[in-house]
Amino acid sequence: MSKENSFDIVSKVDMQEILNAVNQATREIENRFDFKGSKSSISFEGNPEITLVSDDDFKLRNVIDILEGKMVKRGINLKALRYGKVEPAASNTVKQVITLVQGIEQDIAKKIVKRIKDSKVKVQASVQGDQVRVSGKNRDDLQSAINVIKEMDLNIPVEFTNYRTF
Template sequence: MASEHSFDITAAIDKQEIKNAFEQAKKELDTRYDLKGIKTEIEFSEKENIFKLSSSSEAKLDVLKDILISKLIKRNINSNAIKELSKENGAMYRLNLKVNDSIDSESAKKINKAIKDSKLKVNSSIRGDEIRVVSKQIDDLQSVMRLVKNLNLELNLTFKNLK
């Protein structure tokens, strides 16, 4: 039995799941009766992880957003990981949504501080865009997992490499 146990906290999102959710949302757009006759589009930029939604109606733009987010949730992508970048009004209404798939330094510091303030017997360290948590007891690691989930950060946090 190992003397120390550890796991990593990351915000990585499976790119294939994002693509699948995008394709499902596009299919639903084609079949929705309430969107017939209204110009609506969904695009996805893989390099920047940005969804570009556009519609001729602001109400239908909100429907597009709801469809996309529901498909992402069904693919186990947390809705907190979707951040609204910009919203444009005009002849066409446009909305840009970014998928946040990495832990920024501010969020990493916040997670690290919450772990230290919990007074659990664990050590945590920031390693690039992930946080390594080490402890002698697995129960303490599970407590850290619950603590981090309850922080309600705008990230799709996952725990991996539990050893």
């Protein structure tokens, strides 16, 4: 009787931590002297987008720095952020939309599966929706597969969850 072990490779961010980081950054912007009288703001309504508005590019960059600092302190991987282009907005302001990465895109998932198969580790990898399932008989092989994935230069944050033994 052989046991099958498996784990999932996922890419997700904790929306509550994002909300907390946005609230902390907003409070800091309201209290900082260099933002007095500024139209700088951060809005996040729980959808996978954060909207930044500021007076000019320089202040927008400062808002981004504040937000990124708060996210790092809350354990959010900055690879989960996709920055849109800076656009002019109402009342002589500029706006930028940051999209949050949730799930592994199909092309990246296929690269992960191909890389695992090319590594000759005795595991099976399969794409399941927006995650990748890796299974094998030997736990050491699963650890080797995790190390192979960690060595890859992915532009998304990956987590290894659902480690199961059957």
